[in-house]
Amino acid sequence: MKKPELLFFDLDNTLVNSKTHQIPDSAIAALQKLKSLGYRVSLATGRDYSMLSTTTKVLELIEWDGFVLSNGQVVLDRHHKEILHLTLPHTALIELIKTADTFGLPVLFSGEDNFLLSPRNNDVEKAHAFFNEPIPEVKEYTDQPIDKVLIYAPLDFDWKPFKDIAGVSVYPGVSTYADIIVKNISKYTGIKALLKHVGAESKPYAAFGDSLNDFDMIKHADLGIAMGNAEPELKKIADFVTSDVDDDGIAKALSYFRYI
DSSP: OOOOSEEEEOOBTTTBBTTTTBOOHHHHHHHHHHHHTTOEEEEEOSSOHHHHHHHOSHHHHSOOSEEEEGGGTEEEETTSOEEEEOOOOHHHHHHHHHHHHHHTOOEEEEESSEEESSOOOHHHHHHHHHHTOOOOOBOOOOSOOEEEEEEEOOTTOOOHHHHTSTTEEEEEOSSSEEEEEETTOOHHHHHHHHHHHTTOTTSOEEEEEOSGGGHHHHHHSSEEEEOTTSOHHHHHHOSEEOOOGGGTHHHHHHHHTTOO
């Protein structure tokens, strides 16, 4: 198989070791080598842009060729110019608030500003420790556009009541939260939008990920690589399973497929 020249990388627990909140030196060197060899390298993450620029140094590592953010709802080109921006339906947001209130779960709304709708609890603190990011303030929702919602709940929470809400997709995280975004949108749809924008929609791509919000982009990738620390469901559909993020998983996979 000819190696895809377009590569997409998830961030948390794929590039970033969520225990140390650092990108391993081996992964940094591998990304820089990819760029020097002419490969096009992009991010595909559940994080929004503010979470990239304030909590990690990932933007400084290389000149990225694109950004698929908020699980595909926001897409930026290599110049950080927005080419896609989707927001959640108002009716779905109201249902999300009602459902969360029923279970006593904290909610975070992400748009031009990130804010909680109620005070933090232990699940909020655990999730933000996982991301190594500050906990937003509590503010009132006043019908402003919202890109993404985070619901905080214990790891064993049954997300079916939220999955039943019309107009949304629910992606449980590997910590005490779930991402909730526009229905039928994913990192894969964001990747397609970016590839179309740069005239590469028919070209193959490789993708690296670890969690359920990476499922579609790994499934549709011409070369889908799951980290050793990935969710079991992701490993089942990946073309290759590398080692853990803290065991040089990125560098080892790229070396195995002779990218570097």
